[in-house]
Amino acid sequence: MEFRSDVITCSGKYSNNQQKLFSYGTAGFRTKADDLETVLFRMGLLAALRSKAKKAHIGLMITASHNPACDNGVKLVDPYGEMMVESWEAHATHVANASDDELAGVLHCIVTEEHITADHTAQVVIGRDTRPSSNTLHAAAVSGVEALGGKVVDCGVVTTPLLHYRVRCANDPSYGVASNEGYTDKLVETFLKLQSCAQPATSCAQPATSCYCQDLLFDGANGVGGLQMAIMAPRISQALKLTIHNGGEGQGVLNYRCGADFVKVSQSWPSGVPATPGSRCVSVDGDADRVVYSYIDELGAYHLMDGDKIATLVVGFLQEQLSEAGLALRLGLVQTAYANGASTAYVNDSLKVPVGFAKTGVKHLHHMALSFDIGVYFEANGHGTVIFSDSASAAIKEAASTDSPAARRLAAVKDLINETVGDAISDLLLVEVILRHRGWGMRDWDAQYHDMPNKLVTVRVADRSVFETTDAERRCTQPAALQPAIDDLLSTSFLHARARTFVRPSGTEDLVRVYAEAATQSHVEELALQVSRLVFDLAGGVGERP
Ligand code: G16
Known part of the structure; x- marks a missing residue:
C-alpha cells in the first residue's frame, strides 16, 4: 500500500518536535x-490503518x-465498541513517538505486519468531550484520517460510551441505530418500558433513604454527561425526576470538586449540588x-455508594432474575485490587457468585468478563458494565418469548445496558430499575454489606515508569525494595488490623x-501515610514528603 503525499505534507503541519515520550496507557x-x-x-x-x-x-x-x-487524550475503539486490542497499543506508541522522518517508515511496517491492503476505505467514527482543546485536537485527528483517504463519521460532542455505541452500531446494526438520537431513544424507551412494569414508586417522609423515590440529583462534573442528560431527563421524567447540577453548560470547571472521581476519592458530596438530609x-x-x-441520611451523615456497591446490586439482581426465569447461566463478577474487601466477601460468601480480579482498566476487566455467560465487571471508581455471551443472549431471548416476567425483564435489562463499555448513564438507569423493582431506598441498598474503611492517595515521583506490579496489581515488583518494606509494615504495625494495601x-x-484498607479509619489513615512515605523514600518522590 502506497501512502498518499498528504501524509508527508500534513505531518509537516503536525510536526513531532517534542522531546517527550508518549505511551498508550x-x-x-x-x-x-x-x-x-x-x-x-x-x-x-493509525485509526485509518486499523479500519x-x-x-x-x-x-x-x-x-x-x-x-x-x-x-486531554485520545483512545481508539475496536469494531464491536470495545477498547482497541492490546497488540495495537505498541503500534500506537511507535506512531506517536516517531520523528517526522521516521513516520512513513513506521506506518509501512504496520501495513506489512498487519497485512493491510488498499482495497477498503477507512471509516473512523470520531467523538470529543467538552474540553476547549478538543476542537483543535479533533481537526488534527480528522486530518490524519483524511491523509490516508479515510472517511470521518463525526459524532460531535458526545459521551465516551455514546461513541463506543456508535462504533458498534456502525458495524452491527442489530445493536441499535447508529446515531446520537438512536442511542438516546434506545435508553429512554427501554427505561420507560421497564419502569412502567415495575411497582409504583411510593412517597414517604424520608424518601431517598427509606424507600424508592423518583427524585434524584444529577452531578454532571461540568462535562458532557450533563449535556446528554439534559436531552434525556425531560423524556424520562414520568419515571425519574432528575435535577441537573454541574451540567456542563460552561458555568463550572470540569471535574473540579465534583463528578464521580472527586466524589469517590474524597468520599464527599460534590460541590454545586444542594446537600439536604434525605437526598x-x-x-x-x-x-x-x-x-x-x-x-x-436524616442525621446529615454522608454515605458513598461506589462502583462496588453498584456491582453487588447488579449481581444480586441478575442472580435473582436468572433463578426466577429458570435459566442456568454462569454469572460472574470481575473486580480490581481497588474493590473493597467487604464487597468481594459479600459476592463470594453471601451471593455465592464467583469473583475474578483483573488489572485496572476496563479493557482488562472486559476481557476477563468474557469468560462468563453473563460477566459483570466494575471498578470501584464506578467504571463498569455487564456483558452477555451469544449463548446467554439467545437463552434469554428464548425464555422471554414465554410468559416468564423475569425472563422478559432480563431481556429488557440487556437492552438498557451498554455492553460495549462502562456507561454512566446506562448504569444509573439500571440502578434505578433495580432499586424500584426492589422498592429499596438508599439505606436498604447500603445495608447489603458494610465497607471496610479505605483511602486512596497519590504520590508524585520523578519517573513512574520504574514501577512494575504483579498479581492483578496487588504486589509491586519494582522498585525492588518497596514490596518487602510494605510487607514488613503490614506484619508489624498492622498485624491485627485486617489491613491491605498496594x-x-x-x-x-x-x-x-x-x-489502603483496614478495620478502622485511624488504621487506614496511618497505613496510607506510611506506605506513601515508603513510596516517596524508596522510589524517587518529588515535591513535599507525605
Ligand atoms: C480510566 C480507565 C479506568 C481507570 C481510570 C484510572 O478511567 O478507563 O479503567 O480505572 O482511568 O486509571 P489509572 O489509575 O491508571 O490512572 P477514565 O474514566 O479516566 O477514562
Missing part, C-alpha cells in the same frame, strides 16, 4: 492538551475523562463513563496511587 494517550496535536494527527492515521485492517468502522474518542480540564445524588465523570451514588503507577496521570 490505561485509557489511551493522556497528558497536557498542548502537547497532543501531533499525537492526534497520528492517531487519525483498513479490520475492514470495519473504528472509533476515536478525544477526552481525558476524569483528568483536570487542562489535560440522594448520582455523579458521573467528565466523559460520563463512570458513575457513583451518594446520599445524606501501590501502582497511574496509567492516566503522572503520579503513583496508594490504596
